[in-house]
Amino acid sequence: MKGISIEEASAEFSTSNSSQFKNALTEVICEKICPIGEEFKKLEKDKEFVDQVLREGAQNAQEIASKVMFEVKSKVGLVI
Numbered sequence: 001m002k003g004i005s006i007e008e009a010s011a012e013f014s015t016s017n018s019s020q021f022k023n024a025l026t027e028v029i030c031e032k033i034c035p036i037g038e039e040f041k042k043l044e045k046d047k048e049f050v051d052q053v054l055r056e057g058a059q060n061a062q063e064i065a066s067k068v069m070f071e072v073k074s075k076v077g078l079v080i
Helices: 006-013 018-045 047-075
Strands: none
Touching: 006 018, 018 047
């Protein structure tokens, strides 16, 4: 059921009742959401990996912010 356009889904369910549509929709939603939950469970068990990703993200954000703040300070005359 996944991977079809709105038009295709509309045509497929045009003769269906609402419970058939709801059941198909529930199935598709579960197919999309369940892997997310599984990934969360995996990440909860790997605290070291999560901490590493957060440290790297913070370092990258700091580097970007430093460059932006230098540019801002230069433009307002706070850096000579």
